[in-house]
Amino acid sequence: MDRANVVIIGGGVVGCAIAHALSSQIEDVFVLEALPRLGMLTSSRNSGVIHSGIYYPPGSLKAHHCVHGNRLIYEFCAANRVPHKNIGKIVVAASTAEETDLIALMENGRANGVEGLRIIDRAAIRAREPHIEGHCALEVPSAGILSSEDLVKTFARVAVDRGAHILTTAKVEHLENLSDGIRVTSTAGEIETRCLVNSAGLFADEIASMLGSNMARHKIYPVRGEYCELVRAKQDWVKGLVYPLTHAPGLSLGVHLTKTLWGNVLVGPTARYIDDKNDYENDREPVANFAASAKHLLPAIEPADFVPAYAGIRPKLIPPDSAAVESNGKGIADFVIERDPEFPCVVQLIGIESPGLTSAPSIAEHIATLVGEILD
Ligand SMILES: Cc1cc2nc3c(=O)[nH]c(=O)nc-3n(C[C@H](O)[C@H](O)[C@H](O)COP(=O)(O)OP(=O)(O)OC[C@H]3O[C@@H](n4cnc5c(N)ncnc54)[C@H](O)[C@@H]3O)c2cc1C
Numbered sequence: 001m002d003r004a005n006v007v008i009i010g011g012g013v014v015g016c017a018i019a020h021a022l023s024s025q026i027e028d029v030f031v032l033e034a035l036p037r038l039g040m041l042t043s044s045r046n047s048g049v050i051h052s053g054i055y056y057p058p059g060s061l062k063a064h065h066c067v068h069g070n071r072l073i074y075e076f077c078a079a080n081r082v083p084h085k086n087i088g089k090i091v092v093a094a095s096t097a098e099e100t101d102l103i104a105l106m107e108n109g110r111a112n113g114v115e116g117l118r119i120i121d122r123a124a125i126r127a128r129e130p131h132i133e134g135h136c137a138l139e140v141p142s143a144g145i146l147s148s149e150d151l152v153k154t155f156a157r158v159a160v161d162r163g164a165h166i167l168t169t170a171k172v173e174h175l176e177n178l179s180d181g182i183r184v185t186s187t188a189g190e191i192e193t194r195c196l197v198n199s200a201g202l203f204a205d206e207i208a209s210m211l212g213s214n215m216a217r218h219k220i221y222p223v224r225g226e227y228c229e230l231v232r233a234k235q236d237w238v239k240g241l242v243y244p245l246t247h248a249p250g251l252s253l254g255v256h257l258t259k260t261l262w263g264n265v266l267v268g269p270t271a272r273y274i275d276d277k278n279d280y281e282n283d284r285e286p287v288a289n290f291a292a293s294a295k296h297l298l299p300a301i302e303p304a305d306f307v308p309a310y311a312g313i314r315p316k317l318i319p320p321d322s323a324a325v326e327s328n329g330k331g332i333a334d335f336v337i338e339r340d341p342e343f344p345c346v347v348q349l350i351g352i353e354s355p356g357l358t359s360a361p362s363i364a365e366h367i368a369t370l371v372g373e374i375l376d
Pocket of ligand 1: 009010011012013014015032033034035038039040041042043044045046047048049050051170171172173199200201202203207224225226269311312313314315352353354355356357358359
């Protein structure tokens with residue numbers, strides 16, 4: 001039987017970033033990914049936005065990892081030729097009444113350490129985005145876009161170059177606690193490890209429960225986010241990243257407009273609780289709903305200008321009842337990242353929803369510290 005120092009369950013962007021960070025210091029690091037390719041789930045079904053960190057409560061893990069991850073992502077992408085662009089974004093206030101909330105958002109971002117934030121007026125919005133309607137906007141220069149599939153592949157490639165072992169079609173089915181580690185049984189075989197990292201995304205709560213851990217109480221509620229695209233003739237109507245001002249940023253940042261690296265414009269994602277973590281397509285939102293949401297920003301757009309695109313599923317920790325959302329203030333649950341109190345050689349990552357793509361390299365640094373403590 002193989003023996004590992006670290007086994008990481010999940011070959012999404014977070015698992016691969018962790019393998020990348022660990023492989024520079026530790027030998028015998030393994031990633032076990034259930035699917036035939038890396039990053040096939042949430043890590044390639046997102047907006048591909050490098051977030052800045054303006055929305056999250058100061059002091060939260062989301063705020064820290066997003067702001068720090070933003071800097072690390074630009075450095076990593078530049079050093080490893082991952083396609084990306086620092087195009088900035090605007091958050092648009094529709095009326096004078098919304099200006100106070102926009103200023104509060106700017107102050108929240110500044111408290112998190114986001115640099116370069118400023119309010120611009122309608123004329124400046126128009127100079128930047130001629131088709132966008134708004135009273136004023138928050139300009140966020142550190143936001144950008146990247147190819148999330150290339151990011152996953154590049155973290156993995158560098159990790160493998162440094163000696164990490166990445167196995168696909170290796171679905172973890174059984175975990176057994178040993179006196180000096182964990183025995184992991186997957187569809188690719190059995191391996192004993194001194195340290196286990198649960199980075200299984202939407203299924204992280206199920207992995208915690210497979211271990212018999214009380215951390216499975218952090219139940220994941222899948223929330224689907226669907227996208228449309230603007231038809232080719234209207235792609236030039238949006239130049240960059242354009243977001244509405246959301247008043248209760250809980251489930252999502254509101255349906256927004258994302259110019260991708262390939263020049264198309266994504267509209268979305270929507271946010272709806274679903275029952276099945278694998279259900280990307282049933283009962284899709286009508287195109288007319290996307291048109292209605294986007295019209296606030298792009299008044300001249302019509303339903304015929306939209307075509308349905310892909311969907312992704314967020315691993316939310318907040319259950320689908322409004323009382324729980326309200327009791328949590330703005331409905332923002334933080335990432336859960338910690339050594340399991342009952343199984344100290346296990347690090348659990350649960351609820352790694354947005355901004356998980358941006359945060360991945362910063363989360364990986366954090367995990368490297370925790371793994372270092374375990375292996376010491
Ligand atoms: C609609 C949407 C838009 C988003 N937009 C952005 C954005 O613009 N910017 C941003 O920063 N973040 C964004 N996010 C969040 C970001 O995509 C996620 O936080 C990130 O991809 C999570 O990565 P992960 O590696 O934790 O999870 P995943 O990508 O889900 O990877 C987990 C992996 O674990 C594997 N796995 C599960 N169970 C097992 C098992 N038993 N054995 C082995 N392997 C297993 C899965 O197959 C999967 O590949 C968005 C998310 C969504 C849904």
